[in-house]
Amino acid sequence: MSIRIGILGYGNLGRGVECAVKQNPDMELAAVFTRRDPSDVSILTKEAAVCNVADVEEWKDKIDVMILCGGSATDLPEQTPEYVKFFNVVDSFDTHAKIPEHFENVDKAAKQSGRIGIISVGWDPGMFSLNRMYANAILPEGKDYTFWGKGVSQGHSDAIRRIAGVKNAKQYTIPVEDALASVRAGENPELTTRQKHTRECFVVLEEGADAAKVEKEIKTMPNYFADYDTTVHFISEEEIMANHSGIPHGGFVIRSGKTGWEQENNHVIEYSLKLDSNPEFTASVIAAYARAAYRLSKEGQSGCKTVFDIAPAYLSAKSPEELRAALL
């Protein structure tokens, strides 16, 4: 029998989950839940239902794992503890500083309902976290580095769009090659914010807007751009649609550490991602953890889990015997 998946929230991430479910033969999409009028929402999977989120409880026994595809700012802090009352859930909560609080809330609700809630699944938090953790456990004496990009930062693109005179904008975060090279060489550099990443902006102006003024406003924006070397390109709406409509991303997690009786040997562990579609990759990680949620629940486990708490084999459609024979 297939694992019956529900998707709550049908934006980029929800559509990514729909595609990921299609690629996993042991899963099927049961229903998509939306805050919009279901008749206005058209999905790709012919066999799946589209329902209003108000009716979600009716699906309690018809969905094995509900994927929560809302945002971390306001949706997930409410939704994950709420829906874990009725379903095993997976979310991609990514406000790092608030993870401990979110964990406690979900854990309490999940233990009461006897369900599994896996939080903060994706690539950062998610696969990057896992790689930081494994590398720290292996090399207790060392230094961690995380670089992001080259990729689109939705938050920074939105910040530019809020400037008066800006019609459209896309911002790329780019790791500084020299900094990466130094880290990879095991030099353990101390790096400032400016030395790690640059920011490149592609901006479409409203008619009659003052380019110099917009450029200055971007480059001096606190938190977002002031601490970085920022480049601004003004381009046409046609150009931004043609060349900058994708949502690529990626990055590097590197740990450099010492071993030996006198710490005489150096080691570099590096994990990197190069992603054409940030939401589709995040969704693919989520699909694998949905399989884990289903299996943990079948075993009778309950409570909140993160990527740290789940043995790798739970993610794979292959049996333990197949994994040992083929991938170990």
Add this chain to the structure above:
Amino acid sequence: MSIRIGILGYGNLGRGVECAVKQNPDMELAAVFTRRDPSDVSILTKEAAVCNVADVEEWKDKIDVMILCGGSATDLPEQTPEYVKFFNVVDSFDTHAKIPEHFENVDKAAKQSGRIGIISVGWDPGMFSLNRMYANAILPEGKDYTFWGKGVSQGHSDAIRRIAGVKNAKQYTIPVEDALASVRAGENPELTTRQKHTRECFVVLEEGADAAKVEKEIKTMPNYFADYDTTVHFISEEEIMANHSGIPHGGFVIRSGKTGWEQENNHVIEYSLKLDSNPEFTASVIAAYARAAYRLSKEGQSGCKTVFDIAPAYLSAKSPEELRAALL
């Protein structure tokens, strides 16, 4: 209370484990077991005992995890099922094709004794296996690549040393840059053995040996060199000691895969290691899994486990709360 570690077999790997234990404050080295006369074996840790392997059973209640540092060809197939009768054990069994059989033997003995046996720990098998598995679970439609090096292959160095006229030799396995670049670009190339790695040999000849004959014998050696582009350098004994006495290694595990409704997006996941000391890094991975063996045993679990079966958090000295706050 510290986790009391035993080391069985005191070669390069055993010494690496001794160094790794020193770097983990929650562990202490209790004893080293050797087949040699203990009075001939001098270890680095002042507080630890050196004992003959014949006396190992006396340590049954004084060691929490025994690290088996023998070879995969003849030692571990016998030792791991034998010593798991008395101890929780970790080994680095690396004969990939025989892992299923080794697992069954260790699992049976470990379940009978109520102990934990973690097998095939290190970097390949080990961290490379984990990364292959995670990447396969995330991107079900894709292609795997493993490259090794640049690093010393002990087996190939030994094979050269067995040739008549050869006094000493060191062989480096080197990944082909163009092949790596093509894989990283998501081109999914089909690569022959020759297209993936080259082999570079540094050879010291016995006095009066025929260099041309030795070079031909190396380059045409079946399995070891015939399928590769091989370079042979003849150097002096002084030069090989000065420049080639280390045991560096490393490599790359890359999975390239597609997502999207029409598989329109490509993703590349890459994990790489650059290691000054192959045995010390392997030992560092083993130390982390020794912690896991200890904890699993405390929970009352028993049987054989691999890296696929163990939740990442078991490897870390940090608490789950600390991990969520600091590394997620």
